[in-house]
Amino acid sequence: MKLCIDAGGTYFRYALFEGKQEISSGSDKCNGIGFIPWIEKLLQRYKDVKTIAVGYAGQVKKGIILGAPNIEVTEPNIKNYFQSRYDVEFLIQNDLSCAVLAEANYFQTGEICALYVGSGLGLGVITNGSLLKGNNALAGELGHIPYKKVPFVCGCGKDNCIELFASGSGFIKFKRYLQIDEDLTLQELRDSTLIEHTELYKEFEEALLHAVGVVITLFNPEILVLGGGIIADDETIFETVTTRYKEFSMPQSTQGLRIVKTKLQNAVLQGASLLKEDQ
Template sequence: MTLVIDAGGTYLRAEIHRHDRVVKTLKEKSSAFGLASWIETIIKEHKDIKTICISYAGQVKNGVIISAPNIKVDIHEIKNYFKEKYDITLFIENDLNCAVLAESVYLEEDDVCAIYVGTGLGLGVVSSGRLITGFSGVATELGHIPYKKAPFICGCGKNNCIELFASGSALDKWKKHKNIDSKLTLEELKETSEFSEIYEEFEVALLYAISTAITLFNPKVVVLGGGVIESNPQLESIIASKIKEYAMPVALNGVKIIKTKLKNAPIVGALMLKGLR
């Protein structure tokens, strides 16, 4: 059996697969458990798990967790740990890298940017058919490009990341900072004149981020996903209509901006890691 995990900033979600069928799903708050100890509770109950595939909301290189702004890291050398202690083969890759691998295969395109707006703001890039990972596995960290100073510290340690303006956690932080009801949706913020500034900041920062990805990587397709996009489907057309005010025209020429059609691209991509190495 294969254990597939979507380790996100808010939830750890797992699926146990037997012969390509999901036989069990599990969910836990990311703040409640260290990832490795949560996996250990699962494999002790399901002793025939032989492979683990993880889509991880943090930086990873060659089976080693480098950092994770929103997840408790109990074991950094997680691949070696499960091999040596349990003889289980483990594959782990950044969640947006998993997502873009899945999107690139699904769309049959070699130049794809996957941009996810969820707890954080993430980007994965397949360029000329190759996943871009960088020297230490932290390339394409779009959410942490310098933008402007915010009154909060980002999970990466800086206070000027674009993710502090254009992400689900940023919206929560700004609502708290301005003493606004935390339940107000993005659309309600937009339509309420005294709060619309938060929406405007979010939209502009998101357009800066997406146009930066388009200008740098010249993709054929930009795939949007993540919780904030899913719960605000109007963002797709807003982005498509306004992006030309931001991105370099020759890089934008012919680019398709679409919402993901996959149910859970990071999980699909994590399963593909088995065939990659």
């Protein structure tokens, strides 16, 4: 049996496979439950698990967790923890890297970027058929490229990251700072009659278009897949990207490019199921 896991900042999700057949799935809010005890409980329940494959919301290199802004890390060397205590193979990779593996498999291309806009602004890149990783497994940290200075700080410690403008968490920080009702959605701000509301929406839109243009110009993908909660919930944002991306990209990089919305229910979980030892 193979236990595939999507370890996000809000939920831990799993799907259990016997061959290609999914035999069980579930999720728990991660508040207050440790990631390792959560997996160990599943191993108690499913004694025939031979492989654990994790898409993890953090930086991971060779089975070691280097950092995770939204998950408490008690044991960085998590691969060793499980492989030394249980008779299992343990595979773990960054969540957006898993997502882009699943998207590449779905679209059958080796030149693809997955840009997910949810609580963060995440990117996974496959170029020339291989996952882009970098020296410290930090390549493609799109959310933290410098954009504009703001009077509060990002989870990474800086005060000028593009994620502060174009993500759910940044959006919340902006609303708090501007004393705008925290319950207002992006759509409500866009449709509002108050200029301070529409201005904040425009900041979001402009930053997202910049991010899209950076991805297209830097990585020259054949397919750019957009996903994440914010894209899923608001059709207008996707339409804006597909209408205006050329204003923000090098013209030659857009030739032959397709921008699509993800078709996958849970790309992170699907990508985790595709992980191999050397990834």
